[in-house]
Amino acid sequence: MNIALITYEDKGAYDSPTVESEDEKLLLFLKGKGLNIEMVIWNDKNINWENYELAILKSPWDYFDLYEEFKTWLNLLEEKNIRLLNPIDVVRWNADKHYLREIESAGLNITPSIFITKGEEINLNIFFEKFITDKLIVKPCISGGAKNTFKVTIDNVEEINQKLRLLIQKEDFIIQPFLPEILENGEWSFIFFNGVYSHTLVKKAKPGDFRVQPAHGGSVHLQNPDKGLIEIAAEYVKLFAKNCLYARVDGTFVNNKFLLMELELIEPFLFLNTSTQNYEHYYNALKAMI
Structure with a gap:
């Protein structure tokens, strides 16, 4: 079985002293177990996906920056009947933080969350009272690596309001109380x-x-x-x-x-x-x- 261990095109945006070692060590470890596996960049246009029976998501860390392209790639794997781990339907569900609503509806505890829809009028001041807190965390519903994530206080709320009024024109956001x-x-x-x-x-x-x-x-x-x-x-x-x-x-x-x-x-x-x-x-x- 040919296996693709999925990564991303590293442009230095997500550098960390712990990052490279995990991917490379895992690849070598799995090869040492006899698996026919290689690292593959998920959006590499030169890849013939029909060469692989299985793809394992490891570090596609830019998927939220290229979300429409990522969704197209998932559709491609589905069309070609290439199995993905984790499963494609789970990945689609988990990519958008609205999934937290479903988890809460199942009776499991989540951090209190309010979702703001793309294009909606926004004033973060009201959420201090809603959550009975003096600090908020605001982040996109499709994001990772703390991208466009803000810690909001009374001191910087107007500054973040201005930033968010621009960002909310492009995507949904989630607002949560900051948990000390x-x-x-x-x-x-x-x-x-x-x-x-x-x-x-x-x-x-x-x-x-x-x-x-x-x-x-x-x-x-x-x-x-x-x-x-x-x-x-x-x-x-x-x-x-x-x-x-x-x-x-x-x-x-x-x-x-x-x-x-x-x-x-x-x-x-x-x-x-x-x-x-x-x-x-x-x-x-x-x-x-x-």
């Missing part, structure tokens, strides 16, 4: 392969920042959660990440209650380098699925 627990305790990530729990870590922002991504100076701390916490994260996977090679459940704890921030099913960094066993977990899941 992110700064105090970090953002938790529970990682599963084929529905089976693998490992957990906490991401913390650097002093003076709120973004936990390594590309923005965030740090990573391996965790050993108890069974109860793993079971909470597993509920999101059981309901919304069926037949997925990988799933990353991101959230934080507020008053000892887990609130989902994102269910990452397209291009999450998997922090495989935190243990050699993680690569085995990934391979075993992949082997079971193919």
